[in-house]
Amino acid sequence: MGMDDVINKLDILSEDSQYDLACACSSKNPKEHRRRGLDGRWLYPVPLTRGGYGIMLKTLLTNTCSSDCRYCPLRQDGNTARRCTLSPDEIARAFLEYDRRLHLLGLFLSSGIIGNADRTMERLTDTAAILREKYRYRGYIHLKIIPGASPAAIRRSMQLATAVSLNIETPGAEHFAKLSQFKNYDRDIIAPLKLMAAETARGAEFARVKCTTQFIVGASDENDREIVKYMDGIYNRLKFERVYFSAYQGGLGHPDIPGESRFTLSPHDRLTREHRLYQVDFLLRKYNFAAGEIVYAENGNLDLGHDPKEHWAIAHPAFFPVKINRGDREALLRVPGLGPVSVNRIISQRRQRRIGSLSDLGLRGKLAAKARPFLDFT
Structure with a gap:
């Protein structure tokens, strides 16, 4: 050939x-x-x-x-x-x-x-x-x-x-x-x-x-x-x-x-379901979540409207707010909108000076808006 x-x-x-x-x-x-x-x-x-x-x-x-x-x-x-x-x-x-x-x-x-x-x-x-x-x-x-x-x-x-x-x-x-x-x-x-x-x-x-x-x-x-x-x-x-x-x-x-x-999901929602599973995968591998902590709807499926970490946070109000200037790494990783890079930046910067807002870290936009209600800046 x-x-x-x-x-x-x-x-x-x-x-x-x-x-x-x-x-x-x-x-x-x-x-x-x-x-x-x-x-x-x-x-x-x-x-x-x-x-x-x-x-x-x-x-x-x-x-x-x-x-x-x-x-x-x-x-x-x-x-x-x-x-x-x-x-x-x-x-x-x-x-x-x-x-x-x-x-x-x-x-x-x-x-x-x-x-x-x-x-x-x-x-x-x-x-x-x-x-x-x-x-x-x-x-x-x-x-x-x-x-x-x-x-x-x-x-x-x-x-x-x-x-x-x-x-x-x-x-x-x-x-x-x-x-x-x-x-x-x-x-x-x-x-x-x-x-x-x-x-x-x-x-x-x-x-x-x-x-x-x-x-x-x-x-x-x-x-x-x-x-x-x-x-x-x-x-x-x-x-x-x-x-x-x-x-x-x-x-x-x-x-x-x-x-x-x-x-009976639309093609977009089928892909959102896939994406939610990838987010759970990251929670297990990168955020130290246990599989038993993941929150589901009554039918056993993940919420298509909220990412799994946000859904966990909503279901555990007593855990929040986390003190951004004193909370440990594990607690900060539970905050919606914060990932390992952001948490490492928080820990590094607060050794030098007190963090008064997320903008001190250069965090703005949707992720900052998602994280802010779950943080205590005092």
Whole structure:
């Protein structure tokens, strides 16, 4: 196949990789958002150890799939018109050509399921092996673990990759069974996730490899409380690097899907729900909140009108106001509108002089207005 044909197929496969977001697209920082290259391919952010972000190419090996995931337009009985596949060598050569022109930081490689999990994993790891061994590529490679992959296939991916991920999809087997009959939740999802955790634990052979996972939010009939409970376990028991969320958008999947009837949300509200889960993720990872402290509506979902920290503050009036000149770091982090950077600035500045207002810190606008009612400046 000529390079032009390879590039044309890569355009299609990169476009279809959008259905597996796996990045913090709900962040307010534009540098953390996925974006399209000039030729239409998806480029994703990668955090740099020295600070800031670079970009990586994200694509599939194939958009043909044996699975039946009801939320996915690439499922076996889906209506995707342009099915295509590239070989491991074609993907490797196309990526290196793209890297030569754009100086990418790496490759995020996923795939539809080609027959079975290990057959697909072999093609994914063959691609990584060609890059590592034939072309001596030493950059970032993120490989998707296919549900049901064998322990040997998972370990092989970890030999070659910088990071690996496997979508947990739903919080529990009951919700998962409403989305797929091809896959078994405990065998194909939970068992591989536990193996990934064990193989990358501190002191283990692949401790350098980062593990992530993702929920498909709103395709099945789970509520946010269930998602957060599982998220807490992923961080505290499995010790994964990140949890991501992808809001299911109506009309992409099978018309008979639980989320279509249970969640009567607009497309905007579906994305707001996703964003609220990312905010909870930050509260757990950066603000020292416990999962049991998160406040929900009666239906078990997060409030779409208030961010989760503000909702907690409203529900705990006795905790406030926090004294800005004497409150400890943990208390200040509970104040709506204040993040770790602002709190560090407060602690640093009050060592030098008393803080009389948020403007003393250079904090203005909506975040300052949100924080002010919860602070005591005496």
